[in-house]
Amino acid sequence: MKATSPKDRRRLIFSVCLLLCVLTLSLFTQKTSAAPAPDGWQWITCDVGQGDAHLVRTGEHQASLIDTGDSYSDLDACLEWAQVERLDAVFITHQHNDHYGALDELAERYPIGHLFTSAHFDPAHAPPDIDLTQLASSDEYTPELSLGTDVQVRVLWPPDDLSRIPGEQGSNALVNNTSLVLHINVGGEQPLTVLTTGDLEEAAAGRLLASPKNLEASVLKVAHHGSRGSGTELISATSSALALISAGRGNDYGHPHQDITNYLEQHGVSVARTDQSGSIALELRNHEIAVTRERK
Numbered sequence: 001m002k003a004t005s006p007k008d009r010r011r012l013i014f015s016v017c018l019l020l021c022v023l024t025l026s027l028f029t030q031k032t033s034a035a036p037a038p039d040g041w042q043w044i045t046c047d048v049g050q051g052d053a054h055l056v057r058t059g060e061h062q063a064s065l066i067d068t069g070d071s072y073s074d075l076d077a078c079l080e081w082a083q084v085e086r087l088d089a090v091f092i093t094h095q096h097n098d099h100y101g102a103l104d105e106l107a108e109r110y111p112i113g114h115l116f117t118s119a120h121f122d123p124a125h126a127p128p129d130i131d132l133t134q135l136a137s138s139d140e141y142t143p144e145l146s147l148g149t150d151v152q153v154r155v156l157w158p159p160d161d162l163s164r165i166p167g168e169q170g171s172n173a174l175v176n177n178t179s180l181v182l183h184i185n186v187g188g189e190q191p192l193t194v195l196t197t198g199d200l201e202e203a204a205a206g207r208l209l210a211s212p213k214n215l216e217a218s219v220l221k222v223a224h225h226g227s228r229g230s231g232t233e234l235i236s237a238t239s240s241a242l243a244l245i246s247a248g249r250g251n252d253y254g255h256p257h258q259d260i261t262n263y264l265e266q267h268g269v270s271v272a273r274t275d276q277s278g279s280i281a282l283e284l285r286n287h288e289i290a291v292t293r294e295r296k
């Protein structure tokens with residue numbers, strides 16, 4: 001039997017090391033590029049560029065969606081990250097493309113249990129053959145919905161009567177102010193409360209705040225992508241520990257506005273932004289909100 005020379009041994013050791021390095025590297029890259037959202041997530045704000053889309057966990061591989069954004073491929077990537085296979089309900093806050101533009105394509109590819117929209121969303125813009133309920137709220141009556149086994153939704157805005165909504169007829173401001181405002185309690189071992197506000201502007205927020213409704217929530221989805229016109233009153237009324245801002249990277253609107261981010265910082269509210277972090281998953285653990293960012 002031929003003895004291996006020291007040179008051959010060095011070559012063999014080098015080859016084995018190289019193979020191990022390649023294997024380790026490929027496993028590592030697979031893991032980092034394909035790592036899904038953490039198993040216990042209760043809420044996910046999807047990175048859909050300049051738009052809004054949020055997932056509320058309602059069961060195993062099951063969620064409700066609030067707005068769709070206008071890019072189906074971005075939304076689909078988020079549904080995959082969240083490992084969602086069924087949508088028991090979709091909510092559309094208002095009739096602007098960055099909030100419902102991907103709805104038709106979504107309905108073609110995912111079974112949707114029920115569609116809920118603002119009372120001022122035209123049902124002609126909804127996909128055909130889908131059960132639709134328009135939602136409105138008043139001082140006297142706050143609709144409440146249950147989703148899955150553990151999620152409760154209170155509908156806080158808009159009023160049914162368009163004349164009670166601020167904004168000139170035909171203006172973008174009026175459409176923004178028809179946004180659904182939802183107070184969501186995501187149950188489980190430790191319930192997470194979220195106030196989500198569509199693109200509500202300051203004038204409508206003022207009217208909502210004048211109503212007797214309780215807006216306190218541990219998480220606030222900041223209105224209108226953090227635009228200056230969304231104001232700061234809602235932020236102070238919710239007393240939230242965490243603010244979510246959905247905005248496109250390098251968007252032309254200057255969202256979020258510095259007045260809003262400064263206000264949040266000055267009031268000790270933590271901020272998570274899709275333009276900086278990609279999609280954002282939340283889970284209440286040991287009475288603290290655990291935030292997982294898709295991009296670190």
Ligand SMILES: [Zn+2]
Pocket residue numbers: 051052096098099199224225
């Ligand atoms: Zn918007």
